[in-house]
Amino acid sequence: MPITNSIYAFPIDGKFRRVHHGPILANWKKAADAKGFAIVGRAVSHEHLVLGCKTCGSPTPKRVSVVRDHNPECPHCIRTRRENAAAGYGATLLGPDPKGKRRYGLYELPCGHADRRQHTRVETAAAGGHKLSCGICLRARHAREAEAQGWQLICNADRKHASYRRYEHACGHRQNVTIANMRHGDVDCASCGESWTSKPSKIYLLRFQLPESPVIKLGYSSNPEYRVRQVQHDPLVTKGAVIRDIPMTTGHQAVRIEKALHSFIAASWPDLIVPSKNFEQHLRTVSEIYDHRAEAFISDLLDAVVDGWDPTSDMPPF
Ligand SMILES: [Zn+2]
Ligand SMILES: [Zn+2]
Ligand SMILES: [Zn+2]
Structure with missing residues (x-):
């Protein structure tokens, strides 16, 4: 049966389509109904039906075989779902993928950059699944x-x-x-x-809360604040903080002084050393952890280093 010259009075997925006169079989109606659609008529070719979405009311053409044997989806509902997901993340769905991939779309990200994204990833991001990082900002x-x-x-x-x-x-x-x-x-x-060994560094004193009592950590790093974050499994539990740090002209000097300080403390107050079994569940480090009562003593040692004491020498600090 040929396609007619009469045209549907409303756009179907954005286009005005020609009407195809022909019977609408009962089993098509039943299949469409079960899948959330009503059959509005036939269009495009003898193989196509015009479906009306029972959720959003919009028409969409689908092949008879898709209606009968598969799960037809409403492109308008999908678009709305994606737009809502994007909005929930502070992003905007701008349009289809410029590279033409169906699973992708062009989105404006919360930072203002536009980039291709997989639709499902935007939906998981909106649901709190993961972050939608921007490649341009990251670079x-x-x-x-x-x-x-x-x-x-x-x-x-x-x-x-x-x-x-x-x-x-x-x-x-x-x-x-x-x-x-x-x-x-x-x-x-x-x-x-x-190298890093020839660049400035610091010797630091950090404090962490453990379930039994606070502890302190003596070490070196060019970035003690980063070290605090790096060493904790759960910052909300251990609440790490930098007590103080002193500058070292090179990383090499920092290593040398720090090692000597640990030896000095171990020789003078070995009972201030906290055994690793007491902190290994909370801190990503194997040693260099001291009882919090050692804080004033170690801080005095750092003052002595600032004043010129070399812990690698045999000279007393005070
Ligand atoms: Zn719909
Ligand atoms: Zn960006
Ligand atoms: Zn170079």
Whole structure:
């Protein structure tokens, strides 16, 4: 039976379609009804039906075989669902994927950048499943972190090593480094030899709450605040804080002084050392943890170091 020249008076998925006169079989009606649609008529070709969505009222053309044998979906309801999910995340669905993939769409992210995203990932993000990070913002952050260390972010390292990036040092040499190591300045240039051991560092004193009593940690790092976060399993439980830190001109000097301080404390007040079984469930470290009563004593030792005491010598600190 041919398609007619009469046209439906309303758009069907955005287009005005020609009416196809032909019977609508009872088993089609039954199948459509069971799947949430009413059959409005026939259009496009003898193989197509016009369905009316019982949820949103919008018409959509579907093949007879899809209505009969599969689960037809309403594109208007899907679009609304995706728009709502995006809005719940502070994003906006701008339109279909510019690369034409059905599972993807073009979204404006909460930061204002527009990017392709898988629809299902936006919906999980909106449901609190995971974060919808922006590649442009992330790259800008990695570039800033590299600049702070005297390096320039060039590009991704390669497909196999997702955590690596390619960076260029101030001397012009390029090498691959993990994002995390670059962030914390744990990077040695293979060409000019500038390394973390030759850059400024700090000796720190940290405090953590444990179920029995507070403890303190003595150590070195170029970034004690980061070290506090890194060492805790659950910051809400251990409530870590930097008590103080003192500057060291190089990482190499920091290692040397810190090791000597641990030896000095172990020789003078061995009972202040907290056994690892008391903290290993709460802190990601194996040693260097002292009873909180040691705080004033160790702080005095740090004052002595600032005043020029070298704990690697045989000289007394006070
Ligand atoms: Zn619908
Ligand atoms: Zn962004
Ligand atoms: Zn270099």
